[in-house]
Amino acid sequence: xxxIVLLGAGNVAQHLYAAFLNQKSVEVIQCYNRKGxxxxxxxxxxxxTTDITNLKxxxxxxxxxxxxxxxxxxxxxxxxxxxxVHTSGSVPMKSIDNRNHPGVFYPLQTFSATKKVDFNxxxxxxxxxxxxxxxxxxxxxxxxxxxxxDISSDQRNILHVAAVFVNNFTNxxxxxxxxxxxxNKVPFEILHPLIQETAKKIHEIxxxxxxxxxxxxxxxxxxxxxxxxxxxxxxKQLYETLTKAIQSKYGKEL
Amino acid sequence: xxxIVLLGAGNVAQHLYAAFLNQKSVEVIQCYNRKGxxxxxxxxxxxxTTDITNLKxxxxxxxxxxxxxxxxxxxxxxxxxxxxVHTSGSVPMKSIDNRNHPGVFYPLQTFSATKKVDFNxxxxxxxxxxxxxxxxxxxxxxxxxxxxxDISSDQRNILHVAAVFVNNFTNxxxxxxxxxxxxNKVPFEILHPLIQETAKKIHEIxxxxxxxxxxxxxxxxxxxxxxxxxxxxxxKQLYETLTKAIQSKYGKEL
Ligand SMILES: NC(=O)c1ccc[n+]([C@@H]2O[C@H](COP(=O)([O-])OP(=O)(O)OC[C@H]3O[C@@H](n4cnc5c(N)ncnc54)[C@H](OP(=O)(O)O)[C@@H]3O)[C@@H](O)[C@H]2O)c1
Ligand SMILES: NC(=O)c1ccc[n+]([C@@H]2O[C@H](COP(=O)([O-])OP(=O)(O)OC[C@H]3O[C@@H](n4cnc5c(N)ncnc54)[C@H](OP(=O)(O)O)[C@@H]3O)[C@@H](O)[C@H]2O)c1
Numbered sequence: 001x002x003x004i005v006l007l008g009a010g011n012v013a014q015h016l017y018a019a020f021l022n023q024k025s026v027e028v029i030q031c032y033n034r035k036g037x038x039x040x041x042x043x044x045x046x047x048x049t050t051d052i053t054n055l056k057x058x059x060x061x062x063x064x065x066x067x068x069x070x071x072x073x074x075x076x077x078x079x080x081x082x083x084x085v086h087t088s089g090s091v092p093m094k095s096i097d098n099r100n101h102p103g104v105f106y107p108l109q110t111f112s113a114t115k116k117v118d119f120n121x122x123x124x125x126x127x128x129x130x131x132x133x134x135x136x137x138x139x140x141x142x143x144x145x146x147x148x149x150d151i152s153s154d155q156r157n158i159l160h161v162a163a164v165f166v167n168n169f170t171n172x173x174x175x176x177x178x179x180x181x182x183x184n185k186v187p188f189e190i191l192h193p194l195i196q197e198t199a200k201k202i203h204e205i206x207x208x209x210x211x212x213x214x215x216x217x218x219x220x221x222x223x224x225x226x227x228x229x230x231x232x233x234x235x236k237q238l239y240e241t242l243t244k245a246i247q248s249k250y251g252k253e254l
Numbered sequence: 255x256x257x258i259v260l261l262g263a264g265n266v267a268q269h270l271y272a273a274f275l276n277q278k279s280v281e282v283i284q285c286y287n288r289k290g291x292x293x294x295x296x297x298x299x300x301x302x303t304t305d306i307t308n309l310k311x312x313x314x315x316x317x318x319x320x321x322x323x324x325x326x327x328x329x330x331x332x333x334x335x336x337x338x339v340h341t342s343g344s345v346p347m348k349s350i351d352n353r354n355h356p357g358v359f360y361p362l363q364t365f366s367a368t369k370k371v372d373f374n375x376x377x378x379x380x381x382x383x384x385x386x387x388x389x390x391x392x393x394x395x396x397x398x399x400x401x402x403x404d405i406s407s408d409q410r411n412i413l414h415v416a417a418v419f420v421n422n423f424t425n426x427x428x429x430x431x432x433x434x435x436x437x438n439k440v441p442f443e444i445l446h447p448l449i450q451e452t453a454k455k456i457h458e459i460x461x462x463x464x465x466x467x468x469x470x471x472x473x474x475x476x477x478x479x480x481x482x483x484x485x486x487x488x489x490k491q492l493y494e495t496l497t498k499a500i501q502s503k504y505g506k507e508l
Binding site for chain 1: 419
């Protein structure tokens with residue numbers, strides 16, 4: 001049986017708690033957070049503490065807390081030589097105070113409070129200073145998910161930047177699509193199936209091979225017509241910038 | 255029983271043929287294409303013609319042919335006063351020669367030759383000059399799909415521009431994510447589940463409410479770090495442009 005102390009009571013802490021609850025070989029023996037919040041309706045009150053100097057001994061301490069609190073909270077831990085990990089995509093492993101053995105246990109997905117999470121296919125990015133800790137963390141992650149990766153802090157940074165493009169900026173493309181539809185009283189939901197298909201395609205074909213549309217076809221006639229339809233300057237400007245970017249990529253390659 | 259003559263032998267024609275084959279109340283009585291291509295392994299040879307002057311009488315003639323051929327092929331039809339529709343997202347209905355009754359039967363999805371298509375949830379955008387034709391086309395579309403919409407040529411133009419953002423430009427965001435990963439030897443597949451989740455979210459929450467990331471948080475520290483990580487000028491420039499666009503949108507609204 002592996003024992004865990006979980007710190008934090010936000011989205012990630014709550015989802016991790018629920019996931020570990022289903023694992024027989026793992027027990028979250030204690031939770032710390034400043035407000036004494038229960039992470040789950042089945043959690044017993046005596047497993048919650050608001051006193052960081054009162055933590056039990058465990059195999060691993062998981063800091064599922066805000067990025068900028070990792071350094072401070074890890075420094076406040078009242079013990080040494082134990083395995084302490086954070087769950088962040090962007091905080092370096094070294095931010096964990098070096099009196100303990102640092103590691104990272106990063107589930108690469110967006111979590112929100114309301115939505116249930118199936119960890120099974122969520123990629124876990126694992127890092128640890130000591131090889132034995134890495135082995136332990138990968139075993140722990142593999143109890144929750146089929147997808148477990150050795151990822152260094154540098155690689156995690158790369159993934160984080162790439163995630164800004166495929167998640168944040170993509171969502172922004174959906175926002176513009178929605179705006180264009182709303183401004184013209186066309187239901188955006190007509191585009192929902194196309195959006196799902198666009199995302200699904202990456203499982204079958206590399207995105208640069210899946211590129212379609214007027215930009216990659218160099219279809220100036222359609223591009224001009226689209227620029228004529230767009231009335232919002234920002235939308236127009238982004239259409240031009242992204243069209244040029246696609247053309248410069250495929251123009252060179254063709 | 256409704257009778258259809260299908261013109262063209264590309265992606266759309268082939269998928270439509272297969273879909274109509276499963277419908278008892280609809281029959282594709284003849285197919286025309288220049289090369290005499292069979293649209294389906296079960297198609298009988300005597301239902302294929304390469305002679306456009308030899309078309310049978312049918313309830314509707316569906317031109318599933320290249321955008322720029324719609325006008326010409328519709329003018330070459332050897333009859334008048336019949337319902338003739340195209341399947342394009344961007345060609346105006348009026349491009350169909352006015353000796354016949356024009357209409358549009360546009361399935362809003364990306365089709366490729368290899369991939370099987372389930373039409374059931376594909377939105378059909380219907381337009382017709384005559385009300386009776388619109389009713390007929392909507393009934394026909396509803397045999398294939400639950401999602402049938404009355405969409406004017408102007409609205410179809412709007413959808414087409416919006417689709418460039420949510421499909422073409424989104425795919426380009428995936429391409430950049432992939433490039434960043436490849437350049438740094440991190441497997442892009444780690445980001446696949448995040449991409450699926452990003453797309454799925456639009457079913458639950460409007461995209462402008464789902465926006466996350468350093469841009470909308472005004473997290474200058476992370477933005478600077480990301481710009482430092484990106485080595486490719488085009489990637490850097492797009493990161494800056496999209497970050498500013500998001501900030502200007504949410505800066506104003508907050
Ligand atoms: N949400 C996601 O989609 C996601 C995905 C993967 C990884 N992560 C990472 O997981 C970590 C947690 O994220 P989250 O989304 O769960 O955040 P969250 O919902 O905002 O929760 C943050 C938690 O950190 C605690 N905290 C903040 N400052 C603290 C301090 N000085 N001392 C003690 N506790 C403190 C907060 O406690 P109080 O309520 O007392 O302030 C709260 O319980 C972050 O590193 C994040 O980058 C998040
Ligand atoms: N693919 C999609 O994702 C998609 C989705 C929705 C709507 N659409 C629309 O559906 C229509 C067909 O698209 P597609 O993807 O099926 O195209 P495609 O695979 O490129 O096939 C085009 C067909 O048009 C025929 N054609 C072209 N010029 C012709 C001419 N002058 N006379 C007779 N036939 C001619 C071609 O015949 P030859 O082989 O003899 O040249 C071919 O059979 C287009 O309007 C397109 O915008 C496409």
